[in-house]
Amino acid sequence: MGERNAGRWWALGALTLALLAVGLDTTVLNTALPTLSTALDASTSQLQWITDAYNLVLAAVLLPAGLLGDRYGRKKMILAALILFGGGSLWCAYADSPATLTAARAVLGVGAAFLIPLCVAALLTLFDPDERPRAIAIITLGTMIGIPLGPIVGGLLLNSFWWGSVFLVNVPVAAVGLVAVLALLPESSNPAASRLDLWGVLVSGVGIIGVTCGFVEAGDRGWSAVGTVGLLLGGILALGLFVLLERRVARTRDPLVDLGLFRDRGYTSGTVLVTLVSFAMFGVLFNTPQYLQGVLGADALGTGLRLLPMLGAMTVGLQLATRIAKRTGPKAPVTLGFLCMAAGLFLGALTRVGSGYAFTGCWLALFGAGLGLALPTAMMAAVGSLPAARAGAGSATVYALRQLGSSIGVAILGTLALSGYRSHLDAHLGAHPGPAGLPPGSVEAARASVSSGAATARHLGDPAFLAAVHAAFVHGMDITLWTCGGISLAAVALAATLLPGRLRTSLEVPRQPADTAAELTAVRSPD
Numbered sequence: 001m002g003e004r005n006a007g008r009w010w011a012l013g014a015l016t017l018a019l020l021a022v023g024l025d026t027t028v029l030n031t032a033l034p035t036l037s038t039a040l041d042a043s044t045s046q047l048q049w050i051t052d053a054y055n056l057v058l059a060a061v062l063l064p065a066g067l068l069g070d071r072y073g074r075k076k077m078i079l080a081a082l083i084l085f086g087g088g089s090l091w092c093a094y095a096d097s098p099a100t101l102t103a104a105r106a107v108l109g110v111g112a113a114f115l116i117p118l119c120v121a122a123l124l125t126l127f128d129p130d131e132r133p134r135a136i137a138i139i140t141l142g143t144m145i146g147i148p149l150g151p152i153v154g155g156l157l158l159n160s161f162w163w164g165s166v167f168l169v170n171v172p173v174a175a176v177g178l179v180a181v182l183a184l185l186p187e188s189s190n191p192a193a194s195r196l197d198l199w200g201v202l203v204s205g206v207g208i209i210g211v212t213c214g215f216v217e218a219g220d221r222g223w224s225a226v227g228t229v230g231l232l233l234g235g236i237l238a239l240g241l242f243v244l245l246e247r248r249v250a251r252t253r254d255p256l257v258d259l260g261l262f263r264d265r266g267y268t269s270g271t272v273l274v275t276l277v278s279f280a281m282f283g284v285l286f287n288t289p290q291y292l293q294g295v296l297g298a299d300a301l302g303t304g305l306r307l308l309p310m311l312g313a314m315t316v317g318l319q320l321a322t323r324i325a326k327r328t329g330p331k332a333p334v335t336l337g338f339l340c341m342a343a344g345l346f347l348g349a350l351t352r353v354g355s356g357y358a359f360t361g362c363w364l365a366l367f368g369a370g371l372g373l374a375l376p377t378a379m380m381a382a383v384g385s386l387p388a389a390r391a392g393a394g395s396a397t398v399y400a401l402r403q404l405g406s407s408i409g410v411a412i413l414g415t416l417a418l419s420g421y422r423s424h425l426d427a428h429l430g431a432h433p434g435p436a437g438l439p440p441g442s443v444e445a446a447r448a449s450v451s452s453g454a455a456t457a458r459h460l461g462d463p464a465f466l467a468a469v470h471a472a473f474v475h476g477m478d479i480t481l482w483t484c485g486g487i488s489l490a491a492v493a494l495a496a497t498l499l500p501g502r503l504r505t506s507l508e509v510p511r512q513p514a515d516t517a518a519e520l521t522a523v524r525s526p527d
Contacts, residue, residue, distance in 0.1 A: 007184065008126045012135055014180030015119040016142030018082055021173040022112045023146020025054075025089075027285075028154040028166045035163045036101070046098040052213075053102045057109030059212050059403045060205040062117060063257060066396025069118040074125075075187040078118050079178060085111030086174030093164035093171075117396035120383055124395075125188040133325045133380050137318045140376040144314060151289070155301025203242045204257075208400065210235025212407045223415070257397050266330070269498035270382030271398050273334060275405035276491045277375050280341060280484040282406045283413035284348075284367060287477045288360075294450035295470045296357055309361045310368035317372020324373075330381045331499040337374025338491040341367055345485035349478045353470045370488075374495075381499060413480040420476030422447050428468040 069077040088107035095101035157165040214231030321333040344367030446453030450473035457466035
């Protein structure tokens with residue numbers, strides 16, 4: 001029995017390692033963008049496509065990836081995804097043009113789309129309900145470690161090697177993950193699953209990409225731009241059509257999204273809360289690195305190191321969440337987590353130019369503790385009661401909505417930050433080029449971003465201009481932190497109201513014929 005139990009935890013380690021590569025790739029690219037611009041002669045729009053190609057493909061492929069894993073075997077698909085992710089990383093490292101790098105990043109997106117939901121789905125077949133909270137906490141930590149680790153690794157590599165090394169680092173991680181998964185993870189599948197709903201894949205892909213691109217356009221060109229409105233309306237209409245199609249498909253075969261899962265209170269409330277966590281988290285991760293670099297003057301490596309208090313506190317929060325959830329259920333740790341997140345965000349919203357890093361480290365740690373309490377437990381609420389037959393598709397739905405929440409969060413909060421930054425800067429310097437003797441174009445350059453503004457002010461040797469840029473950015477950041485804090489506070493009420501005190505296990509969820517077939521083929525641990 002001990003060997004079987006140990007085997008499950010070793011298999012979990014293999015899954016966590018597989019997701020670590022995905023977590024690293026989420027942020028490591030950000031450190032290389034300035035270098036890429038020079039090395040590949042890439043324009044701003046090309047850099048944006050290099051970044052967005054990954055996110056768009058990831059969002060579009062998540063749903064079919066979950067269903068394909070359920071039908072053909074989660075282990076097989078995870079292995080194929082690791083090969084694809086490692087090969088795509090190698091292609092990225094030696095890309096010789098922006099177009100080639102964009103295509104390679106899209107391949108990475110496909111690999112990540114299979115890895116994220118299927119690693120969670122495989123976990124659900126390995127562990128009994130009473131072990132799942134701890135297992136989900138561990139795999140969540142493995143994913144989250146990559147976020148602050150990305151800038152640290154990227155900064156170290158760029159200081160010593162060429163830009164391609166930030167992608168090449170994924171190759172050994174993927175290779176070790178491949179060997180570990182091959183040796184340690186048992187296969188699990190649902191042989192009774194029906195064939196893939198191709199119309200559902202097409203319509204959902206159009207809808208998700210349309211909404212995601214619409215929010216990206218909103219951040220760049222404003223909410224009233226024709227492109228923004230057209231993409232958002234088209235995406236929303238496509239998603240509405242997708243829901244209607246899924247209702248019809250469900251009568252005869254497995255739908256891409258099982259809408260019946262949303263009848264479960266834990267799944268629905270957990271999915272909503274995970275999406276809200278992602279909204280707030282990516283809002284913080286969008287603004288804080290810019291503050292650390294543009295205002296406090298940290299480099300890419302220093303920025304990653306300064307995010308470590310958030311990671312350390314999140315680790316503590318994860319451990320507390322597991323213990324509390326085991327005794328009381330998910331409601332208490334998730335509610336407490338959102339309270340800590342709100343407190344940290346409201347404290348961060350009091351940031352001033354002279355606050356310094358000690359103040360920033362304190363509110364980041366408080367936010368991180370809340371993140372550790374809320375995220376894995378909300379994820380457990382969402383996926384912990386999924387039956388084996390629907391583990392891949394159910395997990396994919398949660399992550400697809402989380403991905404949408406992240407995109408929406410970055411777009412909305414980025415727009416708020418930029419609007420606050422520009423209005424505050426205009427109030428200090430005037431809305432037109434050249435006020436107070438400044439060279440023409442200097443204010444417009446400053447209005448583009450805090451990095452551009454700080455570089456312009458330093459080039460001019462104008463400390464008053466630099467102080468105005470810093471004050472304007474802090475003002476915009478504070479607005480977004482107030483907003484994220486308000487969302488977190490609203491989530492406290494949602495968690496206290498919607499989350500059940502105790503979660504049903506997968507054995508208590510109404511079964512379908514496919515469920516039994518899947519559980520017969522789900523091997524609990526390696527031989």
